[in-house]
Amino acid sequence: MALIREPLPWHAGIWRQLIAMDERGRMPHALLFSGPHGLGKQQLADALVARTLCAxxxxxxxxxxxxxxxxxxxxxxxxxxxxxxxxxxxxxxDAIREVNRAVSQTAQQGGYRVIVISPAEAMNVAAANALLKSLEEPGEKTLFILLADVPSRVLPTIRSRCQHWSLAKVPFDVCEQWLSEALGQEEDAYFWWRVSGGLPQLAVTLATPEERALRHRIHDAFEQLVRGAEPVSEAARLDRQAIDAILWYGIGWLEDLIRFGLSGNREALHNPDLEPLYRQAVKNARVQDWFKLLDYAREQRRLLSMGTNPNPQLILEAWLVRWSALLRS
Ligand SMILES: [Zn+2]
Structure with missing residues (x-):
């Protein structure tokens, strides 16, 4: 296992601020790093863990x-x-009770104790409440690092006890070199950066053969819908295990459609290769209909992430039925 010592290049500025705080003896006892999946939060946390524990x-x-x-x-x-x-x-x-027990004892190596909780929004209410006491009275040399994709889903009482660093999407020029190296020279780094919406690690994942094939299948399903295919049979051709990714793509496409419908600006599109599909779609439905479908998709994705909606196949069908109604209206 490699030791992660450095954050990703686009977090160099945050890193300098964290180190400066530490050198002034001002490191808070709890940090919350938030931002969408694919930004490199984990690497930032790992580098900080290593530096904090280092002799x-x-x-x-x-x-x-x-x-x-x-x-x-x-x-x-x-x-x-x-x-x-x-x-x-x-x-x-139970997991948080163990944290509380460990925090009540001194560090074994005589230095800091570090607790990384990820994803922090996965704590249920009982777990979050159990953590509050340790966050309020953490004891000497204790650092909590919480990571969250969606910080609004972390209990406010937890959030307010952490110093919150909201990590922003990365401009292309800041990650261009890293992304070109990670993807290989033959790949179009700018294209994958756009598809990812400015999330460099996600861009690398999306460019892998499996993810690329999934994107292609979804694209194909939507083209079939435009041509009048049955949404339920198109849903059956898609992999329901990939429901979250399918919704994620759909949300990105809807956001593109709305941008395109409102401004006609092609440069702002995340998926420039889908412009023909968008052209077809904006002819057929009104922008407010796309907004409604966007709300629906975000809500389904949220329910899925909470594990409360048990049937991905039904979500997939309902979702494509709605798309199809708009694409063909
Ligand atoms: Zn060391």
Missing amino acids: NPGLTACGECHSCSMLAAGYHPDLIRVAPEENKRQIRI
Whole structure:
């Protein structure tokens, strides 16, 4: 396992601010890093974990001390990572009780104790309430790092006890070099940056053969809908396991459609290759109808993320039926 010492290049500015706070002895005891999936929050957190636990930190963790070696080997007694159990969506109170127990004792290596909770919005109410006490009275040399894709879903009482860093989408010129290297020279970095909506790590994922094939299948299904295909049979051809990705793409396309319908601006499109589809679609339906469908899709995606909606196949069908009605109206 490699030791993560540095944040991604577009987080260099935040990193400098964090280090400056630490050097002035002003590091808060709880940080919340928020921003959409694919921005590199985890790498920022990992670099900070390493530097905080390091015995000889400079601008980054030294990479050579005992603490750094333990982290590189994959285990550090003063680091607790809290995440949902396998195949579960929620972080439950038992996991937080263990955090509270550990925080009430001194660090084994005599330095900091670091607790990383990710995704923080996965804590159920009982877990979040159990965490409050530790956040209020964390004790000496304790650092909580919470990561959240959607910070509004973190309990306000938790949010207000953390110093909140909202990480922004990354302009192309800031991540161009990194993205070109990550994708390989033969790939169109600008295209994948646009498709990802300014999320460089996500752009790399979307350009993998499997994700590319999924995007192609969804695109094809929508073209069939425009041509009058039955939405239920198109839904059956799509992989319902990929429902979240399918909704994510659909949401991006709707946002594109709305932009295109309102301004006709092609440069602002996230999916420039779908312009013919958009042209067809804006002819057929009104912008407020696209807004309604967008709300519907966001809500379905939210319900899915909470694990409360059990039938992806039905969501997929209902979703395509609505699209099809607009595409053909
Ligand atoms: Zn070190």
